[in-house]
Amino acid sequence: MSGEDITETTAATGSGDREFDVVVFGASGFVGEITARYLADHAPIGTKIALAGRNETKLAEVRRSLPLRAHEWPLIVADSNSPASLDAMVARTRVVCTTVGPYLRYGEALVVAAANAGTDYVDLTGEVPFVRYSIDKAHETAESTGARIVHSCGFDSIPSDLSVYALYKKVTEDGAGELTDTTFVLKSMRGGVSGGTIDSMRVIAEQARDSATRRLLLNPQALSGGPGEVPRVSLSAEPSDLNLVNAKKVDPSLRGTLAPFFMSSYNTRIVRRSNALLDNAYGPDFHYAETMSVGGIPALSTLAAGVVAVGTGAFLGAMSFGPTRRLLDRVLPAPGEGPSEKARNNGYFVVETYTRTATGQRYRSRMRAQGDPGYKATAVMLAESALALAVDRNRLPSRTGVLTPAAAMGDVLVERLQDAGFTIEATELT
Template identity: 75%
Template sequence: MSREFDVVVYGATGFVGELTADYLARHAPEGTRIALAGRSETKLAAVRRRLGENAAGWPLIVADSDSPASLDAMCARTRVVCTTVGPYLRYGENLVVAAATAGTDYVDLTGEVPFVRYSIDKADDTARGTGARIVHSCGFDSVPSDLGAYLLHKQISDDGAGEMTDTTMVLTSMRGGASGGTVDSVRVIADQAKDAQTRRLLLNPQALSGGAGETPRAGINSEPSDISPVDARKVDPSLRGTLAPFFMASYNTRIVRRSNALRDGAYGDAFRYQETMAVGGVPGLSAVLAGAVSVGTGLFLGAMSMRPTRKALDLILPKPGQGPTEKSREAGHFVTQTFTRTTTGRRYRSQMRAHGDPGYKATAVMLGESALALALDRDRLPERSGVLTPSVAMGDVLVDRLRAAGFVVEAHELVD
């Protein structure tokens, strides 16, 4: 495919957009053709100056989410569009359609179930026809979740150990701040959830598992709860105490289930998936903490849906475009471990571990490497198109790239 650019970073003047552009300036192979895009050429030029010598020759593209023609023109010039412009429900609809129509691969950072459902309904058939890979959630949401389950499936298959059954991701350690963009996405979803149809979608554990116009009907109890504490020993006998619900479980679980659906249920007929986070191994104390997290999560979402409490929260929560200092970003880290037991009774665990604030520095690495994988490793990618997930679109290619970038990404059998 002959295009002027390999990657266009759309939203480069935003906080995470500039971090992603900076990562590409430092780590993209020499000769990679990169451009910066956004609404203001003046602001884009300022970002380019801050990126230093490696980005000095990068072209600037003026494009606006409210101007479909400008998005069409931008997508027609590049192999991959890498967008950090959210909330995607507010700013992303025109771009995902433009990329699908142009046959341009697309990566983003969305954590919004209704937006991905929109993308499937409006762009999946088109992308399949043009060969475009539309890959949502290429940051902390939901690369650790999606690759964690994928690596387990691959290792278990290689070992001939049966199929996956109950599978749980545990965020065992994290240091980092909440992203202003993520908080703004919560605001938008809270507004959308006032609509009964959207509420049904958000509560559907298989909301993203079907194709265009095909939202599978699934009861809320057909999969593990996204908001309930979990006995750690039921996840794996090596764990202790009580696990709290992970605050992004209601999104990440849908991405992992879509991966399984796109693989025609290859994870197993008994595959069920949930996400949690560790709050200590002391039985009594961890139970109290996990319960507090569960209640607190519900209260926060409720408060975001009511105007008076939301106004109060807006005074203290980070705004879009805001983020931690470089020192804080460098001091961050995350560790996720995903546990499963197979139909033959064998136990497995996958792990992803990385330095850097998960929502900022580590996310810039994951998003940047996803864009480079689609742009530069096309001959090694799975032969898939349409609205995909990170593991389905890139699989081992993304795993290799993240390992080369310093991430620990692994899976192995657990032996007593």
Template identity: 75%
Template sequence: MSREFDIVVFGATGFVGELTARYLADAAPSGTRVALAGRSEVKLTAVRRRLGKRAATWPLIVADADRPSTLDAMVARTQVVCTTVGPYLRYGEALVTAAASAGTDYVDLTGEVPFVRYSIDKVGDTAASTGARIVHACGFDSVPSDLGAYGLYRRAEADGAGTLGTTTMVVISMRGAASGGTVDSIRVIAEQAHDASTRSILLNPQALSSGPGELARGDRRAEPSDAALVRAASVDPSLRGTLAPFFMSSFNTRIVRRSNALLDYGPAFRYGEAMSVGAVPIVSTIASAVVAAGLGIGLGAMSFKPTRKLLDRVLPKPGEGPSEKARDKGHFTVQTFTTTSSGRRYRSEMVAQGDPGYKATAVMLGESALALALDRDRLPDRAGVLTPAVAMGDALTDRLTAAGFAISVREL
């Protein structure tokens, strides 16, 4: 509380950064001390002007990912730094190091497994010693996934129903566009995947489940495949048809498995993700196969320089995004199913309005920052490189519910 600010939004001049700042201007409790940070004071001034009256007096901080001394000075002034500056493999290393060293809590939107692994190895011990909570993946990747499994864990524990077994998140419906930042992160990962050590991390299902310097060897056959077609009824008898691979499962699953490693959901816990493409058996099977093939072709094209140049002409670029009208029309519904060691079946659900990668993500990131800054008496007594569920758990669930998300857990 001796810090000058509660939250600094770093990258406020970017598309999602401004959306997050706007959310805080609209939703943060009166008296919350917020500052906006980025490379250009001129652009920061323009953003602040667009945010309206509540943000009119927010201080501006000029800081640059290429100038570590400016990051050190910035994080020393705030309880929480909330960053949207990606790709994080390219721009995030100096900031996460500065936050961990200063004992400053940190939240981001990364969907990059190698960056989270870097964070664990390079700053995990430092953050644990300074008391910093380094919390990655606080947007659509991977809050619904992480809180979905966490909610099942908490409910089974409260019911005395035993530990979690095989657990699967299913994207029931979703409307929205991939953000330019997400696409740019995929570009960077595709480039780095040519390196053998990076590739081994990307292919390891337990890549994030171990501590600093302790990369666990994960047997890919021990966890559900990120690319397989799934018979819906095998997830839960209430589901029909064939489920397609979910395009962000290769990141989300690693975050949820890290939560399991830190909280212990049970010895039989296995976690996978899939996406509903319809309930009619033949139609959904064909659609799932098309989705799986498209994902494979897309990732292959991204990793091949000539085709990547062609894709760059049509895919969204960092700083770009849909109109406000399109963002408002977006939505998502995800359900997570499990069977406990006692044989009881449960389902958690998260439903939200707003484009998942933009409007809804700004809510999730903003509320994550607010939870760390304002709900410190409710947070688990943990520090280091954490996940949304481990760092904020019930506090974040309650905040998102108050913000209009429908979050529930029921026994089936």
């Protein structure tokens, strides 16, 4: 769906009669502004959009910088520290699209407000404790009010979630059994981690000092249960998030050693929650891991993978220790900062996800997109998720509650992202 071929549409009614289809909360932030710009360029004609944040002057500046069609978008003043303002905001819209993180610090009141109001919700969180909070505090309410609370609608975790979902759909269509060992491989990317993601890591590092939070973070099924239901499983029940992996064991076509993917400890939990929400449709022997390619030459890739594994562990340790965290804060991007427009446009990512089915057949899904993964591509994924909930409501699965992208939007979101220029495909390997 390009800016040149916008088609007339009427937003489906839902959540009662609402003033807006989408409210972008945090629109004056870096990713919030990019998301608003994408909506101004690509939202179907007739979509009613508002910009929200705590500073009306900054919101007005952002609105002036957007394409002409956005200049009449209303502004809403709302603050994460003012539950009353959040209640008033969500009552006016079908969907609230929030970029205001870290969500452990700023997101709890909003997710509860959306659930209470029956308002659909999308965010960019990569924080296991926040999603667990959301499940425990908002899932049952959202089910009763008809709200879809959809976390992780950016680079965390749509490529992971939809890649496995695409495999599931293709394998089911082919009658090839169910998924078994399934591995995500980040083949290549250009772009950086956003300042918001770094800030979330800071908050999680602080929270991890608590023993109960550490147990939650280490639990591979931390997000798979319902309210108050955190399955107690051993670490060996699923692949390790920090393993070096022989690429040939993932698929015979691959070479070298695969390194741990730095967001695997979050994305894997989202994929497993999708499977749980889909009534374990991926199969009783479904196991999921995430890795990244560091080259195909055996010796060199093993060395590089080891460096990545050690570096990832060292970085997380440094983030949890005050003096080293203060040193890192001097060089890491801060919230609200990001690369130039040229750098965002030149970024990209390519992921491939491999599985072997219960019948022994091999499949691969591939997802590719242009745009810096942490910024431009993330803004596209977030905006299209919001639009899927706002204007395609009558095509969505009937599930409500605290959901994942695959469980909430499935085929509709796949189609929207493909129309936006993403490659999402699954094929059998021979």
